[in-house]
Amino acid sequence: MIYRETGQYKSNYGTDEQIFPIRQDRIGVMIILAVAYLAVPFIGNDYWFSAILIPFLVLSLAAIGLNLLTGYAGQLSLGSAGFMAVGAFAAYNSMLRIEGMPFLLGFILAGLSAAAVGIVFGLPSLRVKGFYLAAATLASQFFIEWVLTKFPWFTNYSASGVITAQKMVLFGYAFDTPVSRYVLTLVIVTLLALVAKNLVRTRTGRDWMAIRDMDVAAEVIGIPMLKTKLLAFAISSFYLGVAGALWAYCYLGTVEPQAFELARSFQLLFIIIIGGMGTIVGAFFGAAFIVFFPIFLNLFTSTVFAGQLDPGMLSHLEQFVFGSLIIFFLIVEPLGLARLWQLGKQKLRLWPFPH
Amino acid sequence: MLFFIEVLIGGLLAGVMYSLVALGFVLIYKASGVLNFAQGSMVLFAALSFVSILAMGVPFWLALLLTLAIMVLLGVVIEKVVLRPLVNQPQITLFMATIGLSILIEALGQMIWGSQVHGLDLGINDIPFNFYGVFISQFDLFAAGCAAVLVAGLSLFFHKTKIGRALRAVADDHQAAMSVGIPLKHVWTVVWAAAGFVALVAGLLWGSRLGVQFALTLVVLKALPVLILGGFTSIPGAIIGGLIIGATEKLAEVFIGPYFGGGIENWFPYALALVFLLIRPDGLFGEKHIERV
Amino acid sequence: MAESRHLGDIILKIDHISLSFGGIKALIDISFQVRRGEFLAIIGPNGAGKSSLLNVINGVYHPQTGTVTYKGETRHHMPPHRAAELGIGRTFQNIALFKGMTVLDNIKTGRSLKIKSNFLMNALWFGPARREELEHRRKVEEIIDFLRVEDIRRTPVGMLPYGLQKRVELGRALAAEPDLLLLDEPMAGMNIEEKQAMCRFALDVNDEFGTTVVLIEHDMGVVMDISDRVVVLDYGKKIADGTPDEVRQNPEVINAYLGVGH
Numbered sequence: 025m026i027y028r029e030t031g032q033y034k035s036n037y038g039t040d041e042q043i044f045p046i047r048q049d050r051i052g053v054m055i056i057l058a059v060a061y062l063a064v065p066f067i068g069n070d071y072w073f074s075a076i077l078i079p080f081l082v083l084s085l086a087a088i089g090l091n092l093l094t095g096y097a098g099q100l101s102l103g104s105a106g107f108m109a110v111g112a113f114a115a116y117n118s119m120l121r122i123e124g125m126p127f128l129l130g131f132i133l134a135g136l137s138a139a140a141v142g143i144v145f146g147l148p149s150l151r152v153k154g155f156y157l158a159a160a161t162l163a164s165q166f167f168i169e170w171v172l173t174k175f176p177w178f179t180n181y182s183a184s185g186v187i188t189a190q191k192m193v194l195f196g197y198a199f200d201t202p203v204s205r206y207v208l209t210l211v212i213v214t215l216l217a218l219v220a221k222n223l224v225r226t227r228t229g230r231d232w233m234a235i236r237d238m239d240v241a242a243e244v245i246g247i248p249m250l251k252t253k254l255l256a257f258a259i260s261s262f263y264l265g266v267a268g269a270l271w272a273y274c275y276l277g278t279v280e281p282q283a284f285e286l287a288r289s290f291q292l293l294f295i296i297i298i299g300g301m302g303t304i305v306g307a308f309f310g311a312a313f314i315v316f317f318p319i320f321l322n323l324f325t326s327t328v329f330a331g332q333l334d335p336g337m338l339s340h341l342e343q344f345v346f347g348s349l350i351i352f353f354l355i356v357e358p359l360g361l362a363r364l365w366q367l368g369k370q371k372l373r374l375w376p377f378p379h
Numbered sequence: 380m381l382f383f384i385e386v387l388i389g390g391l392l393a394g395v396m397y398s399l400v401a402l403g404f405v406l407i408y409k410a411s412g413v414l415n416f417a418q419g420s421m422v423l424f425a426a427l428s429f430v431s432i433l434a435m436g437v438p439f440w441l442a443l444l445l446t447l448a449i450m451v452l453l454g455v456v457i458e459k460v461v462l463r464p465l466v467n468q469p470q471i472t473l474f475m476a477t478i479g480l481s482i483l484i485e486a487l488g489q490m491i492w493g494s495q496v497h498g499l500d501l502g503i504n505d506i507p508f509n510f511y512g513v514f515i516s517q518f519d520l521f522a523a524g525c526a527a528v529l530v531a532g533l534s535l536f537f538h539k540t541k542i543g544r545a546l547r548a549v550a551d552d553h554q555a556a557m558s559v560g561i562p563l564k565h566v567w568t569v570v571w572a573a574a575g576f577v578a579l580v581a582g583l584l585w586g587s588r589l590g591v592q593f594a595l596t597l598v599v600l601k602a603l604p605v606l607i608l609g610g611f612t613s614i615p616g617a618i619i620g621g622l623i624i625g626a627t628e629k630l631a632e633v634f635i636g637p638y639f640g641g642g643i644e645n646w647f648p649y650a651l652a653l654v655f656l657l658i659r660p661d662g663l664f665g666e667k668h669i670e671r672v
Numbered sequence: 673m674a675e676s677r678h679l680g681d682i683i684l685k686i687d688h689i690s691l692s693f694g695g696i697k698a699l700i701d702i703s704f705q706v707r708r709g710e711f712l713a714i715i716g717p718n719g720a721g722k723s724s725l726l727n728v729i730n731g732v733y734h735p736q737t738g739t740v741t742y743k744g745e746t747r748h749h750m751p752p753h754r755a756a757e758l759g760i761g762r763t764f765q766n767i768a769l770f771k772g773m774t775v776l777d778n779i780k781t782g783r784s785l786k787i788k789s790n791f792l793m794n795a796l797w798f799g800p801a802r803r804e805e806l807e808h809r810r811k812v813e814e815i816i817d818f819l820r821v822e823d824i825r826r827t828p829v830g831m832l833p834y835g836l837q838k839r840v841e842l843g844r845a846l847a848a849e850p851d852l853l854l855l856d857e858p859m860a861g862m863n864i865e866e867k868q869a870m871c872r873f874a875l876d877v878n879d880e881f882g883t884t885v886v887l888i889e890h891d892m893g894v895v896m897d898i899s900d901r902v903v904v905l906d907y908g909k910k911i912a913d914g915t916p917d918e919v920r921q922n923p924e925v926i927n928a929y930l931g932v933g934h
Contacts, residue, residue, distance in 0.1 A: 036806075037806045037809045037810065037813075038802075038806055040809075041802075041805060041806065041809065100471060148653060148656065148657060151656065151657050152656045152657070154470065154471070155414055155470070155474065155611070156607060156656055158474075159603045159604065159606075159607050159649065159652060159653075159656075160649075160652075160653050160656065162600070162603065162649055163646060163649035163650055163652070163653050166645045166646035166649055167646040167649070167650065169645070169646075170642055170643070170645055170646050173642070174639060174640050174642055219795045219796075222794060222795050222796065222797040222801075223791060223794055223795050226789065226794035226797070226801055226805055227780075227783075227784055227787040227789065227794065227805075228791045228794045228795075230773070230777055230780055230781050230784065231781070231784055233770060233772055233773055233777070233781075234770050234773075234781050234784070236772065237769075237770035237771055237772045237773065238768055238769075238770060238771075240732070240752075240768070241764070241768035241769075241770070242770075242781075243751075243752045243753050243756075244730060244732065244752045244753070244755070244756060244762055244768075245753075245756055245781060245782060245784060245785070245844070245848065246753045246756030246757055246784060246785035246848065247753065247781070247784050247785075248753055249753075255791060259791065286600075290478065293475070293478075294478075294479075297475055302772065337490065340486045340489045340490045341486070341490065342486075343482050343483070343485070343486035344482075344483055344486035344487055344490065346479075346482060347479045347480065347481070347482035347483030347484075347486060348479070348483055349479075350475070350476070350478070350479030350482070351460075351461055351476050351479045351480060351483070354465065354468070354472055354475060354476045354479070355461075355464040355465055355476075358468060358472055
């Protein structure tokens with residue numbers, strides 16, 4: 025009953041084409057944004073910002089990037105973390121080597137560099153599909169890892185291989201507290217999420233989905249394969265690059281290749297599977313799941329097993345449950361949490377009536 | 380020159396090991412169209428089980444049998460719990476399910492048997508023997524021998540037996556196979572059991588080489604370029620692909636690697652496979668993919 | 673019906689097209705032409721090569737010999753998206769809709785060629801992108817009205833019954849405002865009412881918009897009723913070419929369908 029559309033008439037296409045055509049959705053989103061921007065910075069504590077909210081936001085951004093390529097354009101990629109690494113190192117090197125480089129511009133360069141690399145590694149997609157393409161993306165992952173570790177120029181010849189990220193300063197204000205980093209990340213992520221949503225509801229997104237669903241038919245309609253696929257790789261990598269820079273600067277505080285290994289690529293893939301491929305909101309659902317799952321499992325096992333498990337066993341158990349959950353999701357709801365959310369809203373339209 | 384041959388042979392023999400892992404993939408893909416990312420963890424699981432059973436004092440051959448039984452059981456459970464519910468889903472969903480499976484199996488193995496590194500001694504002397512000035516590892520030869528026997532056996536199985544033919548029918552078209560009365564359930568159980576057996580052999584051989592530890596699961600990542608080269612459905616392709624990958628990887632590492640400070644072998648096989656894909660998108664022996672509109 | 677129609681110049685000319693797949697000869701030396709505004713039916717027994725012919729026309733298959741002359745330009749073959757750019761629209765025998773999208777979005781993809789905004793403008797939404805989206809939405813809604821699918825516009829096409837899917841596919845082809853519309857068995861598997869509706873749509877497209885229609889169809893009643901001309905294929909060869917009446921009485925055509933003496 026709460027979720028009824030009754031009385032909400034659209035008198036022009038403009039209002040029908042908006043992102044949240046149903047008023048209840050608009051109100052809901054406003055509330056979430058208000059809480060995120062106005063309430064959380066004041067009531068949150070440092071642990072929450074540094075260990076939960078910031079990684080959640082950055083992973084969501086990265087997941088949006090991967091989703092654009094894999095969920096919307098249908099090009100399976102197993103090498104997404106490699107592009108995050110490109111972004112992180114591009115930001116680091118640009119701020120290091122160019123005098124007075126503002127960090128925001130550094131982040132944009134991070135995205136652009138990743139996009140350029142993404143286009144190069146996206147070229148095989150014109151000849152190759154499915155698993156073969158996935159294997160090609162693994163090539164990009166391993167190659168990028170190798171380049172960044174083998175050539176000391178990238179790490180500025182640091183002996184330990186670990187570099188501290190530079191300070192982020194804007195007009196004299198330094199973003200060095202957890203709260204400030206949280207707000208910075210929040211702004212960047214919400215802006216880019218909005219842009220992604222715009223891309224997806226216009227011709228750009230439709231062309232991608234057409235290629236995903238049936239590329240031969242897409243060609244017959246006049247959608248250019250080459251441009252569309254490369255655009256997907258480019259924009260997806262841009263998002264991943266910015267996410268990589270954010271991960272290094274706002275979350276870790278260091279710039280290291282180890283943060284962007286194959287495991288991270290798989291993690292992003294799981295986020296979009298569990299969250300919902302082919303949706304923007306799914307990236308957030310999936311990232312929330314990944315961030316909160318270990319916490320919940322920890323709580324659960326410590327109350328149930330009360331310290332009988334050693335940390336090694338605990339981490340194996342975590343992996344076991346995680347693997348099972350992935351399979352469970354794929355069996356029960358292959359469209360992910362986003363679909364479950366939609367179904368929930370449908371139920372809410374009727375509640376409290378059964379049908 | 381001699382050195383070149385030595386490296387080449389070493390690479391070829393390493394390639395045989397890759398082929399063994401790739402074989403497991405081909406088996407399952409051929410029969411069910413599923414690219415089983417969990418093959419690597421199955422290799423680890425098999426090796427872990429074997430080593431742990433041995434450590435409990437069980438004699439060698441009995442331990443082997445028991446492990447085989449465990450692998451078959453694992454295959455049956457996987458087929459029933461994971462694959463059956465996902466039967467009509469697109470390939471990518473199944474592939475991701477196997478990724479989840481690989482995490483699960485790896486964790487399971489380590490929960491049951493513990494996560495220390497185990498040594499595995501198959502009783503084969505690893506003194507290299509001298510063949511006209513070229514040193515060849517005895518162990519590698521033994522592995523090659525095992526692989527040869529395995530391949531011969533599998534080829535016979537697929538082409539000469541009734542079950543083998545049924546498997547090929549199923550791989551081609553599930554529904555058509557069902558409609559001629561081929562019992563899908565049994566077929567898939569047989570396939571996963573066979574893959575489990577291959578995993579066991581691979582696990583034993585790799586385990587004695589590297590020690591039984593989680594790094595074994597990463598071997599699967601080497602199998603993918605092999606599959607690309609050899610095609611996903613060809614047994615001879617898996618062998619030849621493995622040989623090529625093994626040889627070029629070693630040669631590249633030894634002769635090109637020093638210019639870059641080494642570490643090439645991580646991505647070189649993939650780059651090679653990529654170049655190959657651009658020329659022949661369906662692999663050396665893979666089936667040509669014709670799209671009908 | 674054909675007598676009083678105003679037909680234009682030749683829009684499509686097929687010259688000695690031969691197509692084979694390995695050892696299988698799908699098309700053998702096919703030649704015919706189509707005038708602007710004409711309604712041409714291609715008929716023939718199953719496997720005669722009809723779909724392959726359409727695939728050659730819009731560039732999905734490359735013929736071994738022969739040329740296709742479209743709007744005056746002669747080509748050996750052209751890429752499918754070029755065919756789309758030049759105004760050739762197409763539906764498929766086994767529905768080629770985008771199963772992951774709604775009816776509205778599917779038809780919108782038909783407008784993709786005509787939308788000029790690039791990705792940067794789309795990313796911004798406000799401004800030229802939004803204006804174009806709404807303008808093209810208007811056009812798409814006209815097609816939705818024409819095909820009477822208003823109430824299912826937000827339904828994912830995968831959930832629609834077969835007949836409606838075919839209608840949506842027609843809508844997607846129409847969205848591009850084609851000059852030449854190739855329909856591959858658009859009425860296959862439909863009941864009488866659905867067939868009548870599809871006939872009506874095809875005729876309206878031909879009458880009202882002046883679109884040239886080339887239609888593959890099995891239902892003889894439909895073909896005889898609504899086409900200006902009929903081309904008959906059998907085993908890859910053209911065995912007749914004329915008005916419905918001429919073709920109906922052609923002994924070779926009768927033999928082909930009754931399977932006498934091959």
